[in-house]
Amino acid sequence: MKTDIQIAQETTMLPITQIAKAAGIAEEFIDPYGKYKAKINNDIYKTLENKKDGKLVLVTATSPTPAGEGKTTVTVGLGQALCRLGKNAIITLREPSLGPCMGIKGGAAGGGYSQVVPMEDINLHFTGDIHAIGAANNLLASMIDNHIHQGNTLNIDVRNITWKRCVDLNDRALREVVVGLGGPLNGMPRQDNFVITVASEVMAILCLATDLEDLKNKLGNIIIGYNLNGEPVSAKELNAHGAMAVLLKDAINPNLVQTLEHTPVLIHGGPFANIAHGCNSIRATKLGLKLADITITEAGFGADLGAEKFFDIKCDKANISPDVVVLVTTIRALKHNGHGELEEGVSNLVRHIENLKIYGVPIVVALNKFSADTESEIEFVKSICHKQQVKFELSEVWEKGGAGGEDLANAVINMLETDQSNYKPLYDLQLSLEEKINKIATSIYRAKSVYIEPKAKKELDKIEKMGYSHFPICMAKNQYSFSDDPTNLGAAEDFITTIKEVRIMAGAEFVVALTGSVMVMPGLPKKPSAENLDIDKEGIVTGLF
Structure with missing residues (x-):
């Protein structure tokens, strides 16, 4: 079986000028970084001011395993599938961080036959943003x-x-x-x-x-x-x-690249969703909405983190709202959340579905298929989705590229044409900071209560007095559990969310609430991915995934 990097290196990429032309971007608006990458300069925005926005599709996921569950892969594959079906689609993603790339999770450019290329460049420095x-x-x-x-x-x-x-x-x-x-x-x-x-x-x-x-x-x-x-x-x-x-004068401009099937991709910004707001830039997303009929974007980690922040932070600040949400899951992740038992682990999927329904956006569950998945397991997950009255589609985009995502793409197209999004945020920004923290913890995480440690309470009071009570909350929490205990898997309940620290980010205009033992500087695992990376005398990179 070929590795992700082998698949990417065997692909014939189109010059970025051709990708720009296909996306409706005139050559005068691109600043090439070599043959296959480009910055989109600021002048393009004025030319698109009066153009109507297209539809927005958010891709999120259930609680992941440490290896991730292919959310970016599904995002890329869905974009490719929509283009195969004749739709004018564009993908907007975050930039990968060297932290997880050299750590345990690997790169963040998709995988298999649903990747963004040049894969090595995107994962290693990219355009220097x-x-x-x-x-x-x-x-x-x-x-x-x-x-x-x-x-x-x-x-x-x-x-x-x-x-x-x-x-x-x-x-x-x-x-x-x-x-x-x-x-x-x-x-x-x-x-x-x-x-x-x-x-x-x-x-x-x-x-x-x-x-x-x-x-x-x-x-x-x-x-x-x-x-x-x-x-x-x-x-x-x-x-x-x-x-x-x-x-930051160049870094503020979105980057244009392509998928293996030459679908245009805007990659820009890379905040983590467990310690930041986990979404790509407003500028890239809004540019995608002007250029394409359908823009597919993603929000990091599980829906309790990335999607919540997308809905409650990014949507308000960008004045946007999604028309459909794709919830990615895997048999592997559900078994992990059930301590090896699929029947137990589907509680995690159900919880995420219930949470997404709060926001009023139509939902389709995409099961990212692995070769070890059995038909009975797939049918079981499908039956759970039907009980929850949400659509279910199988995604085989890792193995088959866009062709493996056509059923999912057709479901999304149908929902965009027939289902009405009634998006609404979780909380009113005029609530106090403590009320907003409680709303997220009890409504999304399902905590029975919130304990704010004295030091954090004192800081909250100070932030309120400084006049920032109207800011949204950016919760910093582990990505593996609804609780602040990463070992409490599945659909955790009857727990207390502990706020250990709060930080004012007056420039970003939100307040960060740190829970449990979440770290803003991760460490490397016992055997980091960096040990597998190498380069030969011809400059060919190996070991990147």
Whole structure:
């Protein structure tokens, strides 16, 4: 059996100019990065202002195993299938992070015959967006320490600096560090932290900004910490936001690539859904809606994380709403959630279906088929979906590409033509921050109650007094369980969600609530995927998946 990277490397790609033309993008609006990648420059948006938006399809999933369940693969395969059926479709995805790529999960460009190419480039640096985000993040960090070193006219409290440095790799040794050692010339010693770049507020801002001016304004609103009087200090007060925006002037523009079947794909932004809002950029999604009749996008991890944040954060900020939701699952994931028993594990699928119904968007369940799945197992999952009164389709896009997703594509087309979406968010933004946290935890996670630790409660009260109570909540939670305990699988219930920390992201305009032991800087596993990566003298990469 061929590996994902072998399949990708054997594919004949079309020049990106041809992909752009097929997507309705004039050559004047593309800035090529080699032959097969391009940035879409800002000028295109003005030409599309009066064009009607197409339909939006969100792809999400049940609670995953550590290896993932093929959500991106199904997204890519569905896009290919829609194009095979003669539809004008475009795919919008997030950019892969080097963290999971070098860790345990591997790349994030799809798999089998439903991949985005050039696969190696997309998974390894791509057009440099994530590095630009890291540079902007760390420029702000260095300007904070330099301001303190040069006299600290803003009276920044060195004990209360909340801005973190970042790197786009899993490195547990950087979770807690001390900077400024070595004497006065090296600055003032203080405790510091690193987060993975995809958890940086700069990443969230890039994905939620509507244009360059909005990006700069949001960067200026970042709260870096507090002064000696307990008042917030912003990046704007450090005069850092202009330079940060300069570093992001190209990164803000979406990237155009193609699938193995030459379907156009906009890949832009890469926030994780367990520690950030987990959706690709507003600019890419809205561009897709103008260019195509059907735009397919995805939200990270399970629907309790990515889809909830898509509905309750991204939809409001982008003024969009999905017309259909595709809920991806696998026999493997359902068995995992049932501790080996499919009959027990389907409770996880049912819970996700019930949750998605809250938002009023038509649902189709896509079972991502593996070779080990039996007909009886497939029929059992199908029967569960019928009991829940949602459509069910088999996806074989890993093995067959777009041809293996035509039944799913036809179901989506039919739903777009006949079913009415009555999208509504989970909560009113005018609720207090604590009320919004409780709403997510009790309605989506099904916690019996929420316990907010004293330190977090104090921070919530401070954020409310600062005037940010109208912000949505971005829950940071493990992706394996509805609870904050990753071992509590299936459809967890009768548990308490514990909020250990809250953070204000005034630039991104949401409040992060960290539950349980979730980490914003992951570590590598015992045998990281990086050990399998190699390159030969001809420059051919192996071991990437």
